[in-house]
Amino acid sequence: MSLHPGSTAIFQVPEQGVTAGCTSVWCDLGAVATEPGVVTAVALAGVLALLAFAYVRDAESACRRERRRVLDERDAFESFADRVAQIDTVSVATDTTPTGVPAGALRGIGSPGGGRSPGSGPGADSVTLRRVMTAYRDTVLSLPHYRTEYDETAAESLTAELGPDAATALVSDGGLSSGARSALVDRSRRAADARGRLADAIDEEIDELGDREAALSSVDRRRRRLLGHLDGIRPGRGTDAAIDVWNRLEELERECDELAAERQRSLDDPPLTPEAGPDGDRERPFYGYLYAPVDGPRYPVLAQIAEVADGIRADRERVAERIAADR
Known part of the structure; x- marks a missing residue:
């Protein structure tokens, strides 16, 4: 059980801005539809869909592996204490x-x-x-x-x-001596207890990862449902429906902002607070210990939320482009 070095950068999902002086939906849609790179953003939406919560799932796999190792260490120290306790002094x-x-x-x-x-x-x-x-x-x-x-x-x-x-x-x-044996047994049981507490903390993180993935899955299902509904309407018709989809996608984007804020609060209140790791991350050493060794972002849940939010923004741009073309 050790802490590993890693990045300390935190991604915060930005709120969607509104063009200064615009007060109508048409003004917002027009601004989005005429932005350079809209076509590229739409193409990226398909790529993002293929990644399917990879950051969160990789994080969960890493946590489960680490939990197994920690429990193995706990059992080993308990076995060592039991064996030393049986040695004649x-x-x-x-x-x-x-x-x-x-x-x-x-x-x-x-x-x-x-x-x-x-x-x-x-x-x-x-x-x-x-x-x-x-x-x-x-x-x-x-x-x-x-x-x-x-x-x-x-x-x-x-x-x-x-x-x-x-x-x-x-x-x-x-x-x-009997005193030395007592000291060894006592320290070994303390080492086992410490690993038991760490395993419990990792369990809490695994549960939270599952909750965040479920929330993001709900957002993604609703996003796909909205786009599927709109794809069933022939171009040139259903402008009102497209505007409604555009607005509801904006609500999903705000929901991503809320999920990011909730995760930030969790990061500030970890289930366990070990000593700072060798990378000097004194604010969140527990998450550095879990995720710095993983080939991925230091804060996988925030990165996953950002990815979903990026996809929603790309979808909104595509819908805005369609509305502008139907006008």
Whole structure:
């Protein structure tokens, strides 16, 4: 589980402007129909229809993959805690820290160029220590994505995940003390709980993606219905119907604006607020964590809404061109 770098740009769907001094539908339609590039925009509408919510669906797939990985990590840490809890402890004749980790084990671990790590130094041949490291390799480090994604040794991984004071217990002189075992088990269960909370947050995002896709599908169905109705009327007739379609398409465009505003509010209130990622995105690290690794926009829902709104604008231009031709 890590945060990945990515863009921090946010797309906001602009509101449709009205030509200054125009007060009639005919004036608006005339301005649109005579704009350069109307034919190109109409051609683009067909291309946009083929993309069919790809951004949202790719985002949902990415979230489901990440949720599965997070749950695998949660289960691995729970298994590691269960296995360590079953390991017999030995008495260690040394002072202990308030956390129960032997004081002698706190020297040197993780220091640049020095210190002992699990598997070397006095006491490294202890059966209990070997069992701890074997349990860690068999659970956490056995995950398919773990070694390739984090590129850490077992000692580095255990220190990063469970804390240096818990890791230093593995180099205690006499073996694994009861205090050290308690610390390892406690930290492992905390790591599992953290991943459980993250999985729940990803679940919330998956639900929201489904809701946004359903809303956009509703907008798109109504758009297609309106255009299908208009296509059934022969050119030169049904000008009033065309104007009605033009106005209702404008309502759909405003609905896209509202959906974009709702999503902006969701982005400002994420289901989980982790520490800022390495890209410095301190405002929305949760969404950077989910979507920066994906080959697509950093904010897929906003990008999808923008795409649908662009299609509606192109449709309105086509309808306006037809109305102008029928006049």
